[in-house]
Amino acid sequence: MDRSVPGRIGTTLPPLDVPIQTLPSPELLRNELEMPEVSESELVRYFSQISQFNFSIDHNFYPLGSCTMKYNPKLNDEMAGFPGMSEIHPHQPEGTVQGALQLMYELQRILAEITGMAMTGLAPMAGAEGELAGMLMTRAYHLDRGEPGRTKVLIPDSAHGTNPASASMAGFEVVEIPSDSNGNTDIEALKFAVGNDLAGLMLTQPSTLGLFDTNITEVVQIIRNAGGILYGDGANLNALLGRVKPGELGFDVIHSNLHKTFTQPHGGGGPGAGAVMVGKRLVPYLPTPVVEKIEEPNGVARYILGKPEKTIGRMGGFHGNFGALVRAYSYIRTLGDQGIAQVSEDAVINANYIMSQLKDVYELPYERTCMHEVVLSARKLKRDYGVSALDVCKRLIDYGIHPPTMYFPLVVEDALMIEPTETESVETLDHFIDVMKKIAVEAKCNPDLLHEAPHNAPNSRLDEVAAVRRPDLRWKRSSANIQ
């Protein structure tokens, strides 16, 4: 805004080609409008320049645990950019959007097949909305069966914050379940927590510790016997692709973050998509709409937007984040049946390789084979040299590597949660391992170098406390020259 100069314009528009019409009463009309006035060249330079202050997957390695920052194929963007995909209006009659509906239908079927479920709903617009859909279906299921007393949802202490927040938005009371010494669900605690008031359990499999919960069979039994729904948080689905179907493990519902596992670009915080897959007993409650296929007597298939019988309702204004669905579909069709399992295999090899090379330098809280991510602890560096997980992360920036997820899961002190994904080469991993070792040496020899990192980024550490204390949430003319 502070580059705005009255009189400059950024684009051209066609002149009005209809006769001027009578304006409404002036009291309805706006007098003042403050909006930028910049030329096209200045606009492009401004945004291009600030874009370079970002790390991004196309430029940097992003070992960000539970975020699955894998490479985003360019092809998918082109597919979503076809005018037949990007220009179609959500209110068009079904007969005029058969191609779009066919794509959604096929994606529904493929996602259900990959997760071993009966049916898919594509309406949720991000993972957390998928969770909310799952929780609302859980609620509707129990109410429908005349069991309004099922008000408790159990959530392991290692879960993402979205899990308790989603359960709470669906009107449930959240009960936290601890992890046992192996990082699995604590079976005794689970048995103690279930009762007639159990609505369900939200389980991330593999967990945010990067570990496959080997108590899963018992967990399923306990939840089933208590009449609860087993919800799967699919944030870590990348570890399971083609290896095991969550539906066959016993999950009743699972969401998938299409912007993680299925390569919709993260976009600096979205858009995503949170497809939700359900087993038979939850099918009638899926969010609306779902795409249905109707075989005409003449053999021609017709696709329609259908409304599940006892739907929990709409999750958004239209049919979900269609652009993300096109990209996910494009990605899955590229890999096909032969490529899907290679994703999880390479993701798991890469994570275990990092673990094998770094477990003696950083602490490994659970001495087990990991899945697609490994959680290390910087506790030793903190104790010996006063260097925190935050310091290690900020120092990684100086080496051109995006920090791993830090201080999460909460059950590990000074956690560094590292997810390399399958799209990184062994050379990139070796470089990362070298850098992590170097930082551990720096922590010993020159801890201040880490305390003050990053040194090569556009900004040094930012004062977040001041940002909260004196919120400056928008530009104003009076504050234009604050620098």
Added chain:
Amino acid sequence: MDNRGFISPYTPNTDADRRRMLDAIGVDSASELFTDIPADLLDPKLDIPSPLSELELRRVIEGMARSNAIPGDYACFLGGGSYRHHIPAVVRQIASRSEFMTAYTPYQPEVSQGTLQAHYEFQTLVCQLTGMEISNSGMYDGATSMAEAALMAARVTGKQRVVVLESVSPYYLEVLKTFCDAPGLEIETVPDGVSEMAKDSACLIVQQPNFFGRIIDLKKLSDLAHSAGALLVVACDLMSLAMFKCPGDYDSDIVVAEGQPMGVAPTFGGPYVGIFACKQKYSRQMPGRIVGRTVDSDGREGFVLTLQTREQHIRRERATSNICTSVGLIALITTVYMASLGKRGLQHVAESCYHKAHYAASMVADIPGYFLETDAPFFREFVLECPMPPKAINEKLLQYRIIGGLDVSEHVSNGMLFCFTEVNSKEEIDLLVSALAEIGGAA
């Protein structure tokens, strides 16, 4: 697993690389890494199609794309929450920069200043357009923004009744029900002319212009809500604000909107971006991410995510919302669009919408058998009462290569909601008018 016939371009490691890594890990084969999974469920058969090469895939998806009737090839007069506008080339060019497109959520501010600064600009432009004090950096879409506004109003006021005008989009109303039912909020729909509100109301939700295109009396509704001790939540058409008075002028408490009209292609309904702005005093009750300006340890200006103690990753079940991944890139797109069009461009587009819609209204009103539903002022959409069911008319219009209006016959007898923007040429409008006359004449 045997996939030697297929090598993915997205997994760089070769069999030799894998061998070296497995040796370093200390296992003989990759399958040893999956022994935690119950053996009887391991490596299931996957019934999905075989891999497609880039060329083959392009043919498949292009075939699907071509089988859709594409606005642009067809004249299209649909609105009702999603609007077609010309999008300047710079918008797509900047949005497709991989520095923006393939970045993560800006939790690490030192390497996310591009995204953060763009979102700070977004918040600024939203505030200026809506006339509100503060804005977050975006919700999923306009409908979920409105639902979250109701939840926030309940938190702010401690009351459970949500009063909604019945002229609010029926799609938005459905989303409102989805979000409000479980937490036990009671939704009450009332007519636009409502003159009384219960004192236990958390908010009054209105849409301006309403779903049927009409400009409603915001002054009166604002007074009504505030006299009942309720918040006024206004869902608005952002583009109208370049021409009409803004919600801030009517002392609105929360303003929500669909950001899509500002530079986002219709894309069959998403991804879009929900606008969420409010009065400063409610900042700590807001859902979603908020960017703030601060300084770094060297005293240089910089941007961070702020007021994060409202959010799920810190507050968990007591968060103001469960929202995490939102629509960062779409917020950026709308920012670039608003900056590109600027003051004059936005005014020109808004006025073009107004004049074209009113030109069309004056023409269709003269066709025998068709009637304008109301003589209230409108911006760019109006309901036309037709001499036969809208579904039948729309089918016939397709033969003229016209995608007609939205069927609102559930609300207005044989009603069709038509929308006009700068992309609808006079030639297209005249074609629509003559086609409607021919179709109506044959009825």
